Amino acid sequence: MGLETAVAHGAAHDAQHEELGFWRKYVFSVDHKMIGIQYAITGLLFLLFGFCLMMLMRWQLAYPGAALPILGTLLGEARMPGGTMLPEFYNELGAMHGTIMVFMGVVPLAVGGFGNFVLPLQIGAPDMAFPRINMASYWSYFVGGCVMLASFFVPGGAAQSGWTSYAPLSVIAGSGQTWWLIGMVFLITSSLLGSINFIVTTIQLRAPGLSFWRLPFFVWAQFVTSFLLLLAFPPLEGAAVLQLMDRLAKTSFFLPSGLVVSGQVLEVSGGGNPLLWQHLFWFLAHPEVYVLILPAMGIVAEVIANNTRKPLWGYRSMVYSLMFLGFMSFIVWAHHMFITGMGTTMAAFFQTTTMIISIPSVVILSALVLSLYGGSIRFTTPMLFALGFLPMFGIGGLTGLPLGLTAADIHLHDTYYVIGHFHYVVAPGTIFGLFAGIYYWFPKATGRLMNETLGKIHFAGSFVFMNVIFMPMFIMGLAGVSRRLYDGGASYAHAQPVLQWNVVSSWGAWGLALFQIPFIFNFFWSIYRGKKTDANPWHATTLEWSAPSPPPHGNFLTPPAAYRGPYEYSVPGAASDYSPQWEAAKA
């Protein structure tokens, strides 16, 4: 291409950018930043919606059978006659809360939102490697989300078989389950397209000088996460196809011979295996746990390095731990199935791998804690959330160990202890990490800072109420109260001494909702009224802060390059306390 045509080409390009209409710019956008924001906002809305489902359930758990004032009657006779929740509706809420939070809330926000917005900027790329596939990924997610929401309105309501959809219950369940499966196929397709894009972008589009060992930890976390999504989701897609066949074509992949439903032997060919579903489901869903947590660890690492003004402690061992974690996560899945009657040899194998996988998690968490040592910490809102993440994830992780030991798991399996454990990992763990990321990168996306005072109120309230919700669950679980009980255990004698904790937990949930109001207000207010800021308000070192805030189409004003590692804070002899990756060392 000659110089003249190149210039003409460039001019045509610029003109084309200015002509982008509303639809192409904000709706059917191929720009990774806009897609990231679309993912993040849709994900946040689903998180709020999933939280609302849970608040309804918490009413029933705290006050079983009591009529819910006002809202109860609005939900209609089919769901809450006279304001009292029907068991079927409770099951719908439970199944959809889990599905929405995991597949439509946290993952789209953590991977689709932060990954899309931040990753190309951090590696100095003009966009993702496949922008149109990126758009397809978002819209596939959107359609999957709509199918899931629509399932609430089909006859018999949404899926009721838990977020795990265990067979044979899910195979004989109402039509909502078919919608759930179709929705999952769309969500899986979305993850697949997204993960291919992330991996290719990371490998191919790194700026000159940005070798793998100069990548920010956040990029590494997204990179490993993408491999988990790429390789773990297809088996669930296969499982969804098999379950759809069971439901629609009347095959018996998951139905054993002689299954009795409502006193009648089910008329199917039989010979299937219900445990097959569990294996296929957990083969995805255990790596999925790391899909939920790794991006949050990545965000927390960025925020901690920036706010301690120190390099991360043990960056390389953290990266090696990530890779090891990603690999090991594929061979621990059956620790969810210890009480299915598997042999002791198998149980011993999965118990061992489970203990081994806790080591890299501990390495990463310890490295993050050690990074604080000797730093001059700035207690900004993102830093508060990142600091909150550390003990919360610590509690979540340590309470997981007894579940990984077969003997202890016999007592704890399917109790509220399990709920407490994984919510500590995902709610005050991952979601705090995500909040940290929102406060941290908001100025990059909008050119304005979020309000610090409202942010600190949001943090303090959330931190307290998260613990009020989830700490009682350990007490109830240790007392032997099962999860998924419509009355929260009220009809069980052994649950009587701990029932009052249901009330505490429920008021905690409503309190948590109250403290999200400052965040929601702050989010929208700051878009228009937040304090204006320059390209690098946090004095950070990674490449995304060399682009203007917000970055234009194509991201960087000059071709970016990296001259140093990602966390060169407080380098002895340097002029300032941060040495950005994009500044060449002085001769």
Add this chain to the structure above:
Amino acid sequence: MSMEIPYTVDVRPDTGLTNGKLGIWLFLASEVMLFGALFASYVMLRVGAHEWPAGATYLNIPLATLNTVILISSSVTMVLAWASLAKRDFSRFRVFMGITILCGLGFLVIKYFEYTSKFHHGYFPATNTFLGVYFTLTGLHGLHVIGGMAVNGYLWGPGSALWKTDPVHFTNRVENAGLFWHLVDLVWIFLFPILYLL
């Protein structure tokens, strides 16, 4: 800064890959996991079954053998189509890609006759788990054949306009489509013995 995405056509020197080539290999990896999970399910169901019919009880081995030959041939013509482009011979590409698409079509027609003869005898996915596995796996594979044919058809027809403006890019696309087509072929090479012969 320019909006051009680097390495869509040229190879990145330090990785030796174009974006598309890496992307298609990752996609194939996920496909291997999809069919791998389904093959594993087949093994688990078969091992747990009280009795498992021999494939020949229900299925037509000669037809499936013919289909295997057709699909392997189409993989050969797919390579020849790509090789023609590498030698800058667009009309030969047209011929070989056309044969590849026709082979795909032939495979599906034979599959159609197999399916209808099963239905005619009253064999359905619900009849037993063997037939359930047969219809599910071959059906999913058939969808992949249709997907591959759609891509190949696009590259044979409207997509080939790219040859005039950017021949290297077009050749890369044909190569990537070929990689997918070989996977479709490979899956069948697994399906044929486990369903028909074992």
